[in-house]
Amino acid sequence: MAKKTSRNTDILKDTKNTTSPKVYSLLVELVNADREDLAEDVLKIDYLLTYANNCIKDKDRREAKDTLVIARNRIDKLIENNANVEYLVYLYDKINSKI
Numbered sequence: 001m002a003k004k005t006s007r008n009t010d011i012l013k014d015t016k017n018t019t020s021p022k023v024y025s026l027l028v029e030l031v032n033a034d035r036e037d038l039a040e041d042v043l044k045i046d047y048l049l050t051y052a053n054n055c056i057k058d059k060d061r062r063e064a065k066d067t068l069v070i071a072r073n074r075i076d077k078l079i080e081n082n083a084n085v086e087y088l089v090y091l092y093d094k095i096n097s098k099i
Contacts, residue, residue, distance in 0.1 A: 011027065011031060011036060011039050011040065011043075012024075012027060012028060012031060015027060015043060019043075019046060020046075022087045023042065023046050023087065023088075026039075026042055026083070026084060026085075026087065026088075027039045027042055027043070029084065030042065030083060035081070035083070038078060038081055038083055041074050041077060041078060042078070042083075042085075042088070044074060045071050045074045045075060045078075045088055046088075048067050048068075048070055048071040048074070049068075049071055049088070049091050049092060049095055051067055052064045052067040052068050052071065052095050053095050053098075055067060056095065056098050056099065061099055064095075064099055065099060068092065068095065068096055068099070071092060072092060075088055075089060075092060
């Protein structure tokens with residue numbers, strides 16, 4: 001079977017210009033492994049981390065903590081499914097250290 005690219009997959013097409021290159025490469029890896037459900041979780045984690053970072057900038061630390069708990073639960077789910085989440089964990093740790 002041919003590898004899926006942004007031309008023939010909706011998830012990749014919609015996110016190519018809005019995610020970082022490292023997150024996008026993780027998405028490509030998951031989509032090519034027929035794990036689109038996990039790819040959608042990666043997108044949700046990316047959004048949650050961005051939202052938590054914005055909460056910290058706006059001095060809303062309680063909302064940031066709550067959001068990071070949700071993000072960590074989703075990261076743990078990806079780890080259980082043997083997904084390469086080093087970059088997401090790095091982002092999580094960096095944002096969590098700001099609190």
